[in-house]
Amino acid sequence: MINRNISAKLKELLSSFPAVALMGPRQVGKTTLANEPFLTKESIYLDLESPSDLAKLSEPELYLKQHRDKLVILDEVHRLPNIFQVLRGIIDQNRREGILAGSYLLLGSASIDLLRQSGESLAGRIAYVNLDPLNLIEVGNANLNKLWFRGGFPDSFLAKQDIKSNQWRANFIKTYLERDIPQFGPRIPAETLRRFWTMLAHEQANMINASKLARNLGVDSKTIANYLDLLVDLLLVRKLQPWHQNIGKRLLKSPKIYVRDTGVAHSLLNIDSFEDLLAHSTVGASWEAFIVENVLSILPKSVTPNFYRSSGGAEIDLILSFGKEIWAIEIKRSLTPKVEKGFYHGCETIIATQRFIVYPGEEAYPLKNDVTAISLSELMKRIENI
Template identity: 55%
Template sequence: MYKRKTQQFVQSSLESQAAVVLLGPRQVGKTTLALDIASERPSVYLDLEREADRQILTEPDLYLDEQAGKLVILDEVQQMPDLFRTLRGQIDQRRRAGFRTGQFLLLGSASNILLHQTAESLAGRVRYVEMPPLQPDEVGADQLNLLWLRGGFPDSFQAASDRASMDWRLDFLRTYLERDIPALGPRIPAATLRRFWTMLAHVQGGLLNAAALAEGLGVSGQTVGRYLDLLVDLMLVRRLQPWHENVGKRLVKSPKVYVRDSGIVHALLGIGTTEGLLGHPVVGGSWEGFCIEALLAAAPLGTEPFFYRTSAGAELDLVLRLPSGDIWAVEIKRTTAPKVSRGFHTGAEDIGANRKLLVYAGEHEVPVAKDIRALPLAHAIELLSAL
């Protein structure tokens, strides 16, 4: 079992808050992490996808009253939205009894649904922690290319072979499309949603062109927006917003779209080996998305990500506005010969970047220009983690 950084965040959050909501896509390791935390303290665990466990909460106050002083872990908590009003009363009651922190750990795989449910009922009583798939600094620099190929879902990454990893990811896609998404309510044909997901993988890191996607699927632009919202909500797709603070520039206003896990990108496109990936047209977009997810997982809580592009050609792959107010400009290239374009220099000047980095596929940190350094992904992760 890999030591997950998320576990430290969850444990420290439980020490200061009554409830913690752990968000992440299915199969990312949330339950394993929660049970590991549960092994260290008096706890109870309920999986709300199981009918037997839902029955236990038919009279939730009666059951939860008996668990006072224990950590109550509720998995797939979005399955019982009416429970949140009860949790609010339980938290307040326990506070009066002297149990102020570490009362509830709520696990969920649909972020907007959960955020909406908890924001109304648990305001001021809950902290949110997002759990990404395995990250480069969790598996080791020597495993970087394997992680990029297979993605960070633990069962995919740790599979006995590339073929077994691909089989796991194909089963994962099928289960999500045929069981998990319908269970959330949307009535979307599985074949249509898979085509949409695959179309996003083909243009990994490209600007969102809803009209082209709608035409390809034979649906309306509004329907495309609904499909995209769903995959973003399930934390399977990232919608990276454009930087919008330079009033005097003609800026691109469409977001960029990434399938968040590189292994899922490759499964959707039928890429099963490193050799096949390096020769595929998506290789640049795949590497860019992989690096962006790793950098955002390492960045301090509250960091805001953007990209920057003007009609005149100035472009930054990633802009990070840190909680301190500093702005980082990041270029990402799948190359061993580090070099930045004039558009990067212009873009970094436009946004007033405090730091300029080129993340590349080499092994050493080297200067590219007077104030720009090229560095491997692992070094960039270390810089952000140290903030």
């Protein structure tokens, strides 16, 4: 079993808040993590997709009050939206009786719905934490290429053979399209949404061109925006926003799009082996997505990620703002990375305090103009040490 980095954070939140929402895409390991022994108190687990477990909550207030001495874990909590008002009443009663923390752990696969439903009823009573797919710190640097190719969903990463990993990801995509997504959004034909998801994989790490996507899919731009918002809400796709400071430059303002798990992106593109990946036209974009998602998986909430691109060609793949510290990060697949002028110009514009090029090598070494070539694992360690 792989230890997850957020275990300590989750334990801390459960000791401080009456309710904690653990959010992440399906099959990312939420249930496994939730059933670890976080607190000294006993826990009880209810899967709200199970008819028998759901039946136990036919009278939710009565059932939950019977288990006030336990940590109640509610999986796929979006299935029972009226539960949040009940939880509020019990939490408030518990507070009056001195039970202040560690009562409920809510697991959800759709971030916006869960945030909205819980936020309206449980404001001030709930904390939120995301569980992302496995990252490089969790699996170790020796597994970098395996993690990049297979992605970070535990069953995909831990499969005994690539063919088993490929099969798992193919089934994951099929199940999401045919069973899971219809639960959250409008009835979209599975094949239409597969085509859209695949288009995004082809456009990995690029700025979104809604008109192009709409034309290729035979729909309007508003429909594209709705499809994209759905995949973002399900934590399957990321929109990375452009640097927005008022710096007197003509900046491009569309977000960059990432299919968040590279293994899923590779399956959508029918990339069946690491060798196929290295020969594929999207290899550079896939590497960028892999770096970005690993870095963002460990960022504190206070850190804002962006990218920079000007109409004149200046570009920075990833910007991290740590208060007064601004880190500029360029991402290259080459073992002998070279810095382009556009990166230097971008760094001068945003007044970057640290400048890095992430490359596949292991040694950190200086380049000109205060740029450091660095491995992904070393960059992640430096971020964790801030």
